[in-house]
Amino acid sequence: MQRIINVAVMLLLTAFIAHAQEAELKGVVILKNNQQPLPGANVYFSGTTTGTATNNKGVYQLKKLKPGVYDLSVSFSGFKKVKKSVSLQKGENVVNIEMVESDHSLGEIVVTGTGTAHHLKTAPVPTELISKKAIANAGASDFNDLMLNISPSFEFNPGTMGSFMSINGLGNDFILVLIDGKRMYGDIGGQNDLSRINPDDVERIEILKGAASLLYGSDAIAGVINIITKKSKQKLNVSNTTRIRDYATIQQSNTVDLNFGKISWNGNFNHKSSNGWQLSPYELDGNDLVETEAKAQNKYTDHTFSQVLTFRASDKWEVYAGHSVYEKDMFRPQSVGKYGYYFDDKTFEMGAKYLLNRKDYISLDYNYDQFRYYYRYNQDYKDYSDGDKSINNDQRLNNIRLKYVMAISKNNKLTLGEDYTEEKMVSEDRLEEGEAAAHTIAVYAQDEITLFNHLNVVAGIRAVKHKEFGGAFTPKVSVLYKLNSLNFRATYGQGFKAPTLKELYYAYEKGGTLYMGNQDLDPQRSQFYSAGIELNHHVISASLTAYENEVNDLIDYRDVELLEGDAENGISKRRQHYNVDESRSRGFDFLMNAKLGAGFTLGGGYSYVDARDLSNDERLDGVAQNYGNVRVNYEHAWKSYRFNANVIGRIQDDKSYDNGDDNAKGYDLWKVTTNHRFSNLGAFVLEAQLGIDNVFDYVDDSPYGSHYGTIHPGRTFFAGVTIHFAQ
Structure with missing residues (x-):
């Protein structure tokens, strides 16, 4: 004893x-x-x-x-x-x-351009940043609304199931969307389902324009959008944001962060719903106008749950694992269609990071994504009962990424990486063999060099091997020269994009038109050039960037001949994917932000785009030539209360369709938001937002099915409340 x-x-x-x-x-x-x-x-x-x-x-x-x-x-x-x-x-x-x-956002840290951390004003690869403050001030209803309010380079072409996104005239297929550095997968009608992104969960957004295939692979010919979500390191952080708008639109975000010793857990639940709206009670039936109950924005409800668990085993290495579940229902009246649309998405991720010293590290990441698209029937039809679902396609992704970052010296940093991607699609009715698959393996090397303290060079190359289309090399070089408060930038990069599984094999009918894949497609290749100048001053920051993105063998649709028996089967038109010999998008972007004094800030930008099919000298469909944003902000802080007011404008001209024969109307939309923050409440912080969207009540009342510049329903009012609790 x-x-x-x-x-x-x-x-x-x-x-x-x-x-x-x-x-x-x-x-x-x-x-x-x-x-x-x-x-x-x-x-x-x-x-x-x-x-x-x-x-x-x-x-x-x-x-x-x-x-x-x-x-x-x-x-x-x-x-x-x-x-x-x-x-x-x-x-x-x-x-x-x-x-x-900060006087402006130039002191913010960005990581997307090189895969390593840099201050925005000295990032060797030009990066556009949408800050946490700008996101909060916008009071956006969804991701599309957020990007249109803040960046003139973005456009969204409305569709029945969602919007087709483009950057500087090049569309969704050429834009890689990342969430916390991980690829967002799964599409609706060819476009990413951006409903999964709730603006209230976003910490900041980093945007690369032009070829970014060196680090991010084939989908990054037009650019990369990296959405960094909010995660608190506070011991206990609980946050609820609820926003309401006209048309019974509700969006809600609930977040919990726990940090105890070596373990951190982040959980998030989002919900959004709306009754939708009509722009016109009529649609075109041939040359006649007929009454319809179809809505430009369908009624919908969606929700997302996600969580990530992180374990810091020591001050040298950490591991994480997480998953998410997303579901969305889109409803249509029985008079419009026999079914609505249903989507679900499940993801799993895990990884580890080991710090070799204070500057060198190795990271390994894996993520799996399964996105499925269904019809949900609103009436008894054939073998289906009201409420039954039938699956259209099942898309699956496996992605493994290995990266090693080494500081060779104070002025030289090397990044080496390997990326393996495996895609699979299952669809009994829409794929000839019932399923299709492809895989890609790539290795890359990037070197960041600082010369003479004023000159930064980032150069690298990616070697990619595709299962069906062989190998390719995509080099990229960016140069930054700093002269006092001026930055001079230039970039050259190449891109390679193999046809997607849908473009190769997928076939479906919609409204009497049969859309078909084409197994004879060639890969798309691009060359990107840009040059620009930036002014970084404590009162004003501004940038002007000219660019040209040349895309050979761009994949698009074209009409092909009908076959015997098509009329009996209800097919009035056939459209098939094909390669456009030569196309290019060129133009320039101007961005600025100025401190006016007395709490006022003026910001905005202008984007000119000339996007053309060079084989016939026609403008690419769905692209306007002139886009602009204006933002006026006023802010004042008292001891425990902060007031913020914003006027936000979006202006753009007609978007071309059918070489100008069926254009979508140009528009300008203006929004007013006020934000109120109360912080002298102990462990609680309360924020409130009130606003008016589309102040001048613009509505494009063209018949249903027309090409729209915007499907905004007119003047709407919104209010939101956020409650934070932290210890």
């Missing part, structure tokens, strides 16, 4: 001595101008996995640290990052931090 007591005493003494030799760091992060606490600021040691976030009183605490010298970093969106060296002694150490708001 005495021996057991002696062992217990020794263990207690050992634990006490070990604890006494540990260091603890704590403090408060405050705003320099008014000494108010800053909740949610990230506090971490550079080059490690150790970090936390301030609670709603601005307090942070890091325990069980080894005494020594650390590089402490404190960051928060919209504020200048603070870096300082701290020497931690045994026991308690106190370091308080004062933060200053």
Whole structure:
């Protein structure tokens, strides 16, 4: 017994001595101008996995640290990052931090352009950033609305089941959408189902324009959109956002973050629903107008649940695993169709990151995505009963990514990577063999070099091997030259995109038109050039970028001859994929942001696009020539209350269809939003938003089925409330 007591005493003494030799760091992060606490600021040691976030009183605490010298970093969106060296002694150490708001977003950290972290103003690859603040100010109803409000380079062509997205005249097939760096998979009628993205969950959005195949592969000929979602490092963070609009439109986001020691968990549940709306009670039947109950925006309801669990095994490595489930119902009246549309998506992800030292690391990531598209019947029909579903297609993705980042020297960083992608589609009715599959393997190398402190060069090459279409190389080089407050940029890159499984094999009928794949398609190849100048000043920031993106063998639809018996089967037109010999998109983008003083900020941009099929010198369908955005912001903060008001405008001209014979109308839409933040509520922060969308009540009342520039229903009112709780 005495021996057991002696062992217990020794263990207690050992634990006490070990604890006494540990260091603890704590403090408060405050705003320099008014000494108010800053909740949610990230506090971490550079080059490690150790970090936390301030609670709603601005307090942070890091325990069980080894005494020594650390590089402490404190960051928060919209504020200048603070870096300082701290020497931690045994026991308690106190370091308080004062933060200053950025004059503009140029101090923000971006990662998408090179796969490594850079300040926006010195990122070697030109990157457009949509900040957390800009997202909150927009009061967007969905992702499409958000991008139209903020970036003139984006366009969305409305469709029955969703919108076709384009950047600078090139469409959805050439745009890679990432969520936290992972590819978003699954499409509706050829376009990404962007309903899965709730603007209230988005921390920031990073945009690359032009060929980005070097790092991201074949889908990135027109650009990359990387959506970084909100994740708090606070011990406990609970957030609920509810927004309501006309037409019984409700969007809700619920988030929980837990961070205890080495374990972090983020969970999110979203719900959105709307009764939809008509733009016109008529549709064209040949040359006649007939009454219809069809809606430009169908009634729908959707919800998403996602979660991620992260384990930081040490200050050198961490592992994570997560999954998400998404479902969406789109309803149509019985007089319009015998069915509505139903979609579901399931994803799983896992990965690990190991820090070799403070600058070098290895990461391995895997994600699986299964997206399925159904008809859901609204009446008894053939072998189906009201409420039954029949599946149209089942799309599956497996993707494995390995990356190694090595700092060769202070001015030279090398990135090596390997990317394996496997795709499979199953559709008994729409694929000739019932299923189709393809896989791609790629390796890449990228070198970032700084010369003479003023010249940055990023150069690299990707080698890709496709199952059906062989190999290709896609090099890219970007150059940044800094001269005082001016940046000069130039980029050249090549792209390679094999035809998709749908473009090769998929066939379906809609409204009497049979849309068909083509197994004789060639891969699409591109060459991208851009050059630009940026002004970075504490009062004004502006950029002007000219570009040209040449795409050979672009895949599009064309009419082909009808076959005998088509009329008896209800087929009045056949359209098949084919390769356009030569096409290109050229133009320029202008972006600016200016501090006007007295709390006012003016921002916006203009985009000119000339997108053409060069084989017949016709404009590409669905592309306007002139796009513009205007944003006027006023902000003022009192001790515990912050007020923000915004006027946001979107202007664009006609979009070409059928070489100008059936254009979609141009429009301008204006929005007013006000935001109110109350922070002197203990562990709670309350935010409210009120606004008017489409202030001047513009409605395109063309008959149903026409080409629309916008399907906005007219002047609408919206309100939202967000409640944060954090400790």
